Amino acid sequence: MPLSEHEQRMLEQMERALYAEDPKFATALEGSGLRTYTRRRVYQAVAGFLVGIALLMAGMIFTQIWLGVVGFLVMLGCAVLAVTGWRKAPKAGERQGRGGPSAGRQHRQRRSMMNRIEERWQRRRDEQGH
Structure with missing residues (x-):
């Protein structure tokens, strides 16, 4: 059963009041933090990629093949995360508000x-x- 017109208006009033009182929280609820989340995910993936390179090099230096393989897998996984996160990130000029x-x-x-x-x-x- 859909909301009545009165209930719909009340809900819209509450939504506007939330935007007026705490716009940062309201936009976080709306999902506009996607850009920040994907950017952070890409940075973490790049850091993980560097750790993977270090593991790969350590595996080569200490002649531990399993360590080199683990380093390569970490690099591969982080590269996939970085690329998918980069593609999902909104563009710099793209607005995520109501008019975008x-x-x-x-x-x-x-x-x-x-x-x-x-x-x-x-x-x-x-x-x-x-």
Whole structure:
């Protein structure tokens, strides 16, 4: 059962109040922290790649083949993480707000969030009523 118009307006008011009171928290809930997350993931992957190189070199210096293999696998895994993280990262000029190119996708995500909230609300009402 969808929210009534009054409930919809109340929810929109609460959303606007959250943006006004704590915009940083509101954008974190909205998922705009994706750029920071992917950037951090790429940096971690690069650091892991360097550790993999060190392990590979240590395996060669100490003639421990297993250590060289582990280093190579670490390098390979980190390279894959860095490349996938780099591709997922939003471009520098791309806005992630309501007016950006991904606004339609965010609108759909917000709608699905609204559907989940509506379902939870309905479940609570049903549990209290019975």
